[in-house]
Structure formats: C-alpha cells, structure tokens
Amino acid sequence: MTVAPHPALSANLATPTQAPAQRDDAPIELSTLRLPTPPVPPDTCVIDVAQLFLDANYAGLLSLPIVAADGAPVGMISRYELMRVFLQPYGRELFGRRPISVLMNHAPLVLSVETSIGDAARAIAQHIRSPITDDFVLVENGRYVGTALVLDVLRAVEGRLADRSTELERAYVRLKSSQAQLVQSEKMASLGQMVAGLVHEINTPLGYVRNNVEMTRGVLADASQLIVAQQAALDALLGGDVVADAQARLDEVETLRLRVDPAALDDTAALLDDTLHGVGQIGDLVINLKDFSRLDQAGAQKADLNHLVASALKIANHILRKRGIEVVHQPGELPPVECAPAQINQVLLNLLTNAAQAIEHERGRIVVATRAVEGRAMVLIQDNGKGIAAENQARIFDPFFTTKPVGEGTGMGLAISRQIIEQHGGAIRMTSSVGQGTRFVVVLPLRAVVREAA
Ligand SMILES: Nc1ncnc2c1ncn2[C@@H]1O[C@H](COP(=O)(O)OP(=O)(O)O)[C@@H](O)[C@H]1O
Ligand SMILES: [Mg+2]
Incomplete structure (x- = not known):
C-alpha cells in the first residue's frame, strides 16, 4: 500500500534540491541539505505509516514529516515511537487503525530553508534530545518543503570548521611573514642610521692617517735624497777623486742637510704610531659592524654579554658623542649567556639609541651595567633624559607606538x-x-631556550 503525497505539495517536492553555488564568505543555508521527503497527511493510519518506514524512499530517515492539507507541518513521527508502540502488548491492535496524529510529536523542530548552518546547529543543540530520534522539517514561508538530517548538519558544520581552520592557518602564515619583514626592516632602519654614523667615525681616523702618511712621505723623500748625496760624497772622498769634485758633492750634502729637519725625522716615528692607532680604530669599527650585522649568528650560542654590550656601545658611539653624552660603563662578572648574539645586539642598540634620543640637555649621562643574579644575567641601561609620561608607559612596547617625528622613530x-x-x-x-630619566632592565636566563624567531 502506498500513501500519495498531498497534491498541493507534490509540485514543491518534484525536484531534489540543487545546492546553490556558495560564495566563500556566504553562510551555507539549510536549503543545500534539503531532502524532498514526501510528507504524510495527519489522518494516515498508524499501520500505513509503519509500512512507509520500510519503503526504500524513506530508508535512512529517522522520522517522517506529518503535514496538513494547507502545507503546514503539524508534527513528526519517528521510527522509535512506532517501535515503542508496536512492542507493547496489543500495541498494534490498539493503535494500528488510529490516525498517526495521535502518536506523532506535535512540536518537531521546524526551520526555514534560509536558516544558516550555524544557526541550525544551535537550534538542534537546544531542541533535540538524546537519543536522537528525529530529524527536522524545512519550511519556506511556513509551508513544508522537505526534511533535513541532523547528521548532514553536523557534517556541514565540520566541513565549515575545517575550511575556517585552513583559512586561519593561511592568515597566520601571512601574518608571520609580514611580521618577519617588519623585524627585518626595523633592523635595516637602525643599521642604516648606524652606518651613517659609522661613516663619520671611520672618516676621522682615515683623515689623519692620510695626513700622517703624506707628511711622512715628504720627510722620507728628503731624507733619502740626503742619504744618496752623502753616499756619493763619501764615495768621492774614499775613491781619491779630484778634490774639487769632492768639494762639490759635500756642498750638495750640506744644502740637503739643511732641508732635512732632524726634529721632523724624529716626528715620523710618532706619526707612524698615530697612524697605526688610527688604522686600529678603523679595524675595530669594521669588526664591530661585522659582529653586529652577522645574520649567521641568529642561532643560539654561548656569548659574552659584556662583549656584546661593549660592541653595541662602540656602534652607538657617534650618536652618544654627537650629543655630548657621558657613558658610565660598569661591566660586572658574567658567566657566558646562551643567546642569539645578533638579536641581543639589536636589543642593546635599540635601548641605547632610545636613551640617547631622550636626552635633550647638556649633561647627558647613560649608565650601562651588567650583573649576574640567581642564574640570570641582567643588563641595566639608565638615562637621565626626559622620561616617559605616565599615560604612555603602558604603550611603549606596542608596535608602531612612537612619540618621535617621522624619520626618527618607527615605533618598532x-x-x-x-x-x-x-x-x-x-x-x-x-x-x-x-624629567628624571628612564631605566630599562633586561633579564636573560643563562641557559636560554631560544624559540623560533618570528
Ligand atoms: N629611554 C627612553 N626615554 C624616554 N622615552 C623612551 C625611552 N625609550 C623609549 N621611549 C618611548 O617609547 C617610544 C617607543 O620606543 P621604540 O619602540 O624604540 O620606538 P621609536 O624609538 O622608534 O619611537 C618612543 O617613541 C619614546 O616615546
Ligand atoms: Mg627606538
């Protein structure tokens, strides 16, 4: 025996739902999960409904929709409920010929086809009890248009979550690489400033080294001429040459001797010492700059923190000197610290630059001290600059927070x-x-676990 669907409804149910194309950002709607289950009229007798559950058309459904002639869903009947009734003594005999409306659930879950999957999942969680015996009814403008399975909603939600998490993962990767670029560009910016300063720093010794070399060359040229002339005069005398010739050569030696100032000759030794000192200074700066910018030191290694501080001070020297700032360097006893030296250099240089930039008066002073405290190394950088206003103190570590004019501060x-x-x-x-100054304290564990750089 078959139960024909309502004629009024069959038009609606003629075609199975085609999933509308979804835009990525549009919420998936229940319409994509609609099953065109033919509805059952409320006066269908219980035995006939039980028969329907055996029909292949209804296989896989937990419950059948009961729909009035006007298309309004009025209830649902579940396999579970029918089984319960039929298992009772005389259940079949007592209920078999009665209309299904006496057994159906009068308050099934009814949702509009336009409901989003997320809202449907919420409604299901609130409405449906365990064990799950019912699926739910879909309506459009209050009229029955099909059913949908709780399981399908679950799957759709799961799919959505998976999409979201790949989306999130992608966004995270993008964020991480742009953050890495920021770190790199801040490093480049501070290196750029440093390099401009270092050019001055190198130019000064280079200037006097060149000067000294030129002076020495002048003195040496005269001296070597004198030596040649003396040699010739001596040869003339020893060789018993004509006396007049020897006299001429001695005269020449005499004029040359007047040109060569013995004091100037003595000075060349000092000039050369000075030159060596200048060359040493240039060498120092170059080594420090190399240490500083070494990206191959990104990994962790045991480093002498005092050495890193000294190197940062040297690199920052031109900024400090330009502002006439006195540096009080108080290195303390420190065991080696496991760290990424190039990164720590960057931190120290940032702190020193900030300290120098905060000093706007003549008696600038920056104290840089290191100390070991309970298995940790500490670096203190204290300035007597303008200080940080209370309302800014919570924000100074925020990316892009700066109180400096464009070009001077990046806030990074x-x-x-x-x-x-x-x-x-x-x-x-x-x-x-x-008005008093600012103190930064950096504490590092001696055995750092350097996590992956951002
Ligand atoms: N030693 C300091 N003294 C006074 N203000 C400071 C000091 N260090 C940092 N600041 C404040 O914190 C802000 C953020 O510093 P930073 O992140 O290094 O960015 P930037 O130096 O590019 O402005 C600075 O603009 C400044 O207002
Ligand atoms: Mg700064």
Missing part, C-alpha cells in the same frame, strides 16, 4: 626588543619618571 624598536627577549625566555622592564 621596543616591540621587537621585547619579542626577542621573550623568545630568549627573558624579560624586559622599564621604570621612568618624567
């Missing part, structure tokens, strides 16, 4: 410094009072 120095120090398992702290 402290953000990057903190990231580097935290990646080393350390901490960076600041105390400041306006």
Whole structure:
C-alpha cells in the first residue's frame, strides 16, 4: 500500500534540491541539505505509516514529516515511537487503525530553508534530545518543503570548521611573514642610521692617517735624497777623486742637510704610531659592524654579554658623542649567556639609541651595567633624559607606538626588543619618571631556550 503525497505539495517536492553555488564568505543555508521527503497527511493510519518506514524512499530517515492539507507541518513521527508502540502488548491492535496524529510529536523542530548552518546547529543543540530520534522539517514561508538530517548538519558544520581552520592557518602564515619583514626592516632602519654614523667615525681616523702618511712621505723623500748625496760624497772622498769634485758633492750634502729637519725625522716615528692607532680604530669599527650585522649568528650560542654590550656601545658611539653624552660603563662578572648574539645586539642598540634620543640637555649621562643574579644575567641601561609620561608607559612596547617625528622613530624598536627577549625566555622592564630619566632592565636566563624567531 502506498500513501500519495498531498497534491498541493507534490509540485514543491518534484525536484531534489540543487545546492546553490556558495560564495566563500556566504553562510551555507539549510536549503543545500534539503531532502524532498514526501510528507504524510495527519489522518494516515498508524499501520500505513509503519509500512512507509520500510519503503526504500524513506530508508535512512529517522522520522517522517506529518503535514496538513494547507502545507503546514503539524508534527513528526519517528521510527522509535512506532517501535515503542508496536512492542507493547496489543500495541498494534490498539493503535494500528488510529490516525498517526495521535502518536506523532506535535512540536518537531521546524526551520526555514534560509536558516544558516550555524544557526541550525544551535537550534538542534537546544531542541533535540538524546537519543536522537528525529530529524527536522524545512519550511519556506511556513509551508513544508522537505526534511533535513541532523547528521548532514553536523557534517556541514565540520566541513565549515575545517575550511575556517585552513583559512586561519593561511592568515597566520601571512601574518608571520609580514611580521618577519617588519623585524627585518626595523633592523635595516637602525643599521642604516648606524652606518651613517659609522661613516663619520671611520672618516676621522682615515683623515689623519692620510695626513700622517703624506707628511711622512715628504720627510722620507728628503731624507733619502740626503742619504744618496752623502753616499756619493763619501764615495768621492774614499775613491781619491779630484778634490774639487769632492768639494762639490759635500756642498750638495750640506744644502740637503739643511732641508732635512732632524726634529721632523724624529716626528715620523710618532706619526707612524698615530697612524697605526688610527688604522686600529678603523679595524675595530669594521669588526664591530661585522659582529653586529652577522645574520649567521641568529642561532643560539654561548656569548659574552659584556662583549656584546661593549660592541653595541662602540656602534652607538657617534650618536652618544654627537650629543655630548657621558657613558658610565660598569661591566660586572658574567658567566657566558646562551643567546642569539645578533638579536641581543639589536636589543642593546635599540635601548641605547632610545636613551640617547631622550636626552635633550647638556649633561647627558647613560649608565650601562651588567650583573649576574640567581642564574640570570641582567643588563641595566639608565638615562637621565626626559622620561616617559605616565599615560604612555603602558604603550611603549606596542608596535608602531612612537612619540618621535617621522624619520626618527618607527615605533618598532621596543616591540621587537621585547619579542626577542621573550623568545630568549627573558624579560624586559622599564621604570621612568618624567624629567628624571628612564631605566630599562633586561633579564636573560643563562641557559636560554631560544624559540623560533618570528
Ligand atoms: N629611554 C627612553 N626615554 C624616554 N622615552 C623612551 C625611552 N625609550 C623609549 N621611549 C618611548 O617609547 C617610544 C617607543 O620606543 P621604540 O619602540 O624604540 O620606538 P621609536 O624609538 O622608534 O619611537 C618612543 O617613541 C619614546 O616615546
Ligand atoms: Mg627606538
């Protein structure tokens, strides 16, 4: 025996739902999960409905929709409920000929086809009890248009979640690479400033080295002429040449001797010492710059923190000197610190540059001290600059926070410094009072676990 669907409904149910093309960002709607289950009229008798559950058309459905002649869903009947009734003594005899409306669930879950999958999942969670015995009814403008399975909603939600997490993963990768670029460009910017300063720093010794060499060359040229003349005169005398010739040569020696100032000759020794000193200075700067910019030191290694501090001070020297700042360097006893030296250099240079830039008066002073405290190394950088206003103190580590004019500040120095120090398992702290100065303390564990750089 078969139960024909309502004539009024059959038009609606003629074609199975085609999933509308989804835009990536559009919420998936329930319409994509619609099953065109032919509905059952409420006066169908119980036995006939039980028969329907055996029909291949309804296989896989937990429950059947009961729909009134006007298309309004009025209930659902589940396999579970029919089984329960038929298992009772005389259940079949008592209920078999009665209309299904006496057994059906009068308050099934009814959702509009336009409901998003997310909202449907929420409604299901609130409405449906365990064990799950019912699926749910779909309506359009209040009229029955099909059913949908709880399981399908679950699958759709799961698919959506998977999509989201790949999306998130992609966004994370993009974010990470742009962050890496930022770190790199801040490093380039601070190196750029440093290099401009270093050019001055190298130019000064280079200037006097050149000067000394030129002076020495002049003196040496005269001296060697004198030596040649003396040699010739001596040869003439010893060789018993004509006396007049020997006299002429001695005269020549005499004029040359007047040109060569013995004091100038003595000076050349000092000039050469000075020159060596200048060349040494240039060499130092070059080595420091090389140390500083070495990207191959990105990995962790045991390093002498005092050496890193000294190197950063040397690199920052021109900024400090230009502002007439006195540096009080107090290196303490420190065991080797496991760290990425190039990164720590960057932090130290950021802190020194900030300190120097904060000093706007004549008696600038920066104290740089290191100390070992309970298995940790500490670097203190304290300035007597203008300090940090209370309302800014919480923001100085924020990326792009700067109080400096464009070109002088990027606002990335402290953000990057903190990231580097935290990646080393350390901490960076600041105390400041306006008009008095600012103190930064960097604490590093001696055995740092340097996490993957951002
Ligand atoms: N030693 C300091 N003294 C006063 N202000 C400081 C000091 N260090 C940092 N600041 C403040 O913190 C802000 C952020 O510093 P930073 O992240 O290095 O960026 P930038 O130096 O490019 O401005 C600075 O603009 C400044 O206002
Ligand atoms: Mg800075």
